[in-house]
Amino acid sequence: MEREKLLKPGTYFMTGNTAVAEAALIAGCRFFAGYPITPSSDLMEHMARRLPQVGGIFIQGEDEVAAINMVLGASAAGLKAMTATSGPGLSLMEEALGLGFMLELPAVVVDVQRVGPATGIPTLGAQGDVMQAIWGSHGDREVVVYAPSNVQEAFDLTIDAFNTAEELRLPVIILLDELIGHGYGRLRVPNLDEIRIVDRKKADIVEGYMPFKTHVLVPPFAEPGKGFRLHMTGLVHDERGYPVIDRDATERLLTRLLLKVRANRDRLVSYEVYPCDGIDKAEVMIVAYGSIANIVKCALKRLKAHGIKAILFRPKVLWPMPDVELCKSVESYGVENVLVVEMNYGQYLYLVRAALLHCPTPYRFVSITPGFYPSPKELSERILRVLS
Incomplete structure (x- = not known):
């Protein structure tokens, strides 16, 4: 029934924000939490209407900090999750994004850029969040940042973003701007069977499960309710997820977090x-x-x-x-x-x-x-x- 509610194959004329929302649903997103902020609010409004139709959950948080933390919680519970914001909201989300990298939680964050700094000009587009997207949260970690140029790419790269988040277990950022987000363009949606959809790799052995194995670049995910013993912390941790203060354990963990992106660099890079x-x-x-x-x-x-x-x-x-x-x-x-x-x-x-x-x-x-x-x-x- 859920599949029947997804966007049908065909050619459409829609905004970039709407294309992102529809692509997210096709990619399997079933949780969205956000806080209204121009020029991303209509993306959030579209998800509020569409998610219940496909069996998903929509929550409007009290602010962007609450929204991103709910997204991480939903991801930890096994759902594909996303949020959408603009520059000021992304600033508020950066600390939680760092937690997402440390806990290795897949998530997609859409930043529909506007003029800044501060409140700036909420209704006009800009490209001032590039550095924030790449290096925003503190500490050593690698991120993947997509930059669509039109409505078709807003759709295509959103699906890529979800696939990357699930494959590598990390938050991924999509940088739109007001012109792409609010601008209309042609979108061709192929047959759903032709769209590559990736789900996170799940652990299959409960006994002796280690949530953060160091010899595996991307550890398998513990499916909730299946008997796995799971501990997560934002502190540096060992393979069990327990906090440690140890040089070797720190190096193993942080190196692996970096290598998840660096070792996959050649297939992630995309340009024209x-x-x-x-x-x-x-x-x-x-x-x-x-x-x-x-x-x-x-x-x-x-x-x-x-x-x-x-x-x-x-x-x-x-x-x-x-x-x-x-x-x-x-x-x-x-x-x-x-x-x-x-x-x-x-x-x-x-x-x-x-x-x-x-x-x-x-x-x-x-x-x-x-x-x-x-x-x-x-x-x-x-x-x-x-x-x-």
């Missing part, structure tokens, strides 16, 4: 080089992501009219960063200048700059005022001025 056909050399490579990348694609045509051969390098996954792939593209296209375009004052720029140490190339930065999208004409003119 545009245009991919009809061009073998480019003077300029523009690095952009999210909604800004769409404007860059249009601006490329104007740059070509001015005699400048340019390509777009667009990460779909911001972290792990496709640094090796970026350098390979620089070398294979004979790029002479790298231009980073962001709707902030330079966040992903730092990662691009670090990547270029391995393929020394002059780089420049174009900062777009958060909240105020340029037209392709305006952006191309700014790029021409920077290049000159």
